[in-house]
Amino acid sequence: MSRDAQAARRREAMLAAILRRLEGCRTIAVGASSPLPGTAALLARAKWGARVLMLGSRRHNSFTDGGRELFDIAAQGRLDAFFLSGGQIDGSANINLLGIGSYPDGLIQRFPGSFGSAYLYFVVPKVILFREEHERRTLPERVDVVSAPGTSPAHVHRPGGPVALVTGRCVFGFDRSAGRFSLESLHPGEDAGSLRAATGFDYDARDDAPVTEGLSEADHALIRDRVADEIAETYPRFAATLRPT
Amino acid sequence: MSRDAQAARRREAMLAAILRRLEGCRTIAVGASSPLPGTAALLARAKWGARVLMLGSRRHNSFTDGGRELFDIAAQGRLDAFFLSGGQIDGSANINLLGIGSYPDGLIQRFPGSFGSAYLYFVVPKVILFREEHERRTLPERVDVVSAPGTSPAHVHRPGGPVALVTGRCVFGFDRSAGRFSLESLHPGEDAGSLRAATGFDYDARDDAPVTEGLSEADHALIRDRVADEIAETYPRFAATLRPT
């Protein structure tokens, strides 16, 4: 299989996994630099009429109160799902959007910054983590810097948090009380051994973890006929990869 | 002199006194139920281009952030002058917009409420108090209820406060450090004795308090040609009294 075909298959598994996690969500917001979640959210819109609020979009954006409105609706409980990624994501679902090395004065590599994660991770009921690049480096035992913690002590006001981590290799569910990931499914081409080898943190896993289901034909048709064009407004380069070549 | 003519003369003295106190003000806001201050503010606009923000007006109102914007610009230091009245105003410049009697459960008479006074009195540099009806009842030694205090202890954050009280009989200046009014001028027809008799609180007064100067011919012309029409948008009944009959 060519590298492009592998990447496409990986991406499809991720899309399908995110879409499944969005089931039942009525209002879904998509942050900056999130083309894959954006595509899944627009699929949710096409399929069951979910309301999609996408940062950087004009068409898929009914905000009229400026940049704060996303955070305000999250605080009001009107937002069901959001997506976060990280330069690093660790086994406790801590995410690191700040950098590699010693923060703040000894960074070897600097990441863009936390965006709204240090807030939304606390208040949105379903936060779906995504990181295509699944390696020991990106998914370490412990992040170098905590830009947002996966769990909080019981007394901290935290109605929201992570529910899953979707990578280029697998889907992890997150158990908030245990503070641990457990393997839900492996993408095509992965097995238990390859996954352990590529993952820096420990996680729970059944021996018989299923293969991540792909998108249905209907989903593919929706992407081709509608969603690819819709996502192109905000992520033109990504949209090109969704279109048949 | 007829009662109407007396009322008109009293009103002119008040208008002229308020206008004088507005000199140098670049931004003037006018609250609810304030036709006389509104007229003075629109005169200030006609004469030196003062910016007028008038509650209840659409034309003289550049607010675009809803009802809070008046309070926000006051907090930002963008507002130079505002007007307050009271069911009672006492000798310490305390105002009462709540009622007569024992507050809250033993009121004999209930007033509309404080509006924004319990805030704006603290933050607007020049608050001009106005009350046409100058009687011992309306200007008592001590208000029954303090909806906003005339002065505050030194440690209280208070960049603003009262500068003057303009009534149907006279103009008082207010000394914030002394917490007392002093007579600045008497309207035509009043004298030292009649004023003391009509005023419930003690105040400082020179023996030779001047007569309040009226409006200039140019001011009269501006009202006739322009301001009467402008104020009519918000205070149609009051505007009718400004027009020559």
Next chain:
Amino acid sequence: MRFVSTQELVAGLAPGDLIAIPPDYSGVSMAATRALLRAGSDELRLIAVPTSGLQAELLIGVGRVAELEAAAVSLGEAGPAPRFADAVRNRRIRMRDTTCPAVHAALQAAEKGIPFMPLRGLLGTDILAHRDDWRVVPNPFTKADDPIVLLPAIAPDVALFHAPRADRDGNVWIGRRRELATMAHASRRSLVTVEEVVEGSLLAHEESAAGVLPAMYVEAIAVAPRGAWPLGCQDLYDADDVELARYAAAARSADGFAAWLEMFLGRTEVLA
């Protein structure tokens, strides 16, 4: 979001509901008020944003209101609100006095999901002295003695108002009357009457989008032409000053109030 009749719009209000209502100059649903007066729930709690006039006055006059928080209730140039003053004096309603920016700030706190918001001013007032739900704390950002008031968030059950227009998606055009947006954001649900429903999305063009309250805040909309009468509706029509003066004069007596109310309830809504 669904389109309903004005009567259906208010049918969902339950005793004890906290209802946010706008000031007379902003966008008062007198159409919904009429429906409430005809067959509404009792024991309503009103939060005026930040003042009210005819709407609170009428609902209080017929005994629908258990509690009112407001910075003022007044009929503006038409004078004081007699039924309000009478009800407070005779303690037929629980009155919680406040001041305009305190209402805005407390709604913004709910809008932002924070438990409280600080506000300057208020110190030394009898309003503060009788608000046991407000706190005075030292400003933690200075070593100086600097007391400041903290207001708890106000999160109404319902925002009820009137606006010039809505589109078929339920987006409501409120223009620069942004207190309506704050009310809607802070409230669990918004019930709205509009002058008309327009074709095409109000969000389609940036020009009209700037004045829109998005449908995600709106539970139901009823079409009610001249639905703010005798109050005004933005640039569409002004308040009916003659009618307001007539009310103010009538409502000084209980009989006069009853007669005016009969007229108001009997009035068939004018269809444009």
Next chain:
Amino acid sequence: MRFVSTQELVAGLAPGDLIAIPPDYSGVSMAATRALLRAGSDELRLIAVPTSGLQAELLIGVGRVAELEAAAVSLGEAGPAPRFADAVRNRRIRMRDTTCPAVHAALQAAEKGIPFMPLRGLLGTDILAHRDDWRVVPNPFTKADDPIVLLPAIAPDVALFHAPRADRDGNVWIGRRRELATMAHASRRSLVTVEEVVEGSLLAHEESAAGVLPAMYVEAIAVAPRGAWPLGCQDLYDADDVELARYAAAARSADGFAAWLEMFLGRTEVLA
């Protein structure tokens, strides 16, 4: 309010000034950025509302910036911001990390003249751990153990942004990009570039008034057609993705950055 050239617009910025700048998708004055790059003040302090991209990246790249507070600096789909990352890693700027709603809240605190604003979230983050200007206090409205973060107000000296249009009175149409209004309200003065100046008052009709930042907040306006390029300007033009990708590739090296900058500074503003 006065109309000036873009160069005059930025001439008033002084070393140490705290400048509020919008995110790439909102209304970035790249025209004013160009003027600042050509002949601007050093030691600027930037507060991104709440993130920045090309604008902060370029100003940092030429060494104009002493301090930056931002929730993120990124070139979006074009990738990371190389000059920013390099400057932070080598500690050539003082970086104050924050999170988006913290910037909005702190500006709203300045807008409202309150010394601080509470915000949920943040507890347990290394961002909070390294912000010695933030406080964690017990929520005074509950007896439960409920820590909450207080953010001090951010009151910028200047808000600098680009908008579609202004009228001759200095009213600026910002549409639904209301973070520009919050920035302007919170800042002592606003410096604005616009695509064009239109006849008639933008406040004259409720439809256009809804999207207006009133002139009372605006100190000076410069006309700069396509003044956000290579970023976009609302519905008027989109970001130039090709140019942004070209920059991202070039700026990985110091030489590439210098070459791109020469192109950008040499580019005569297109007059419409």
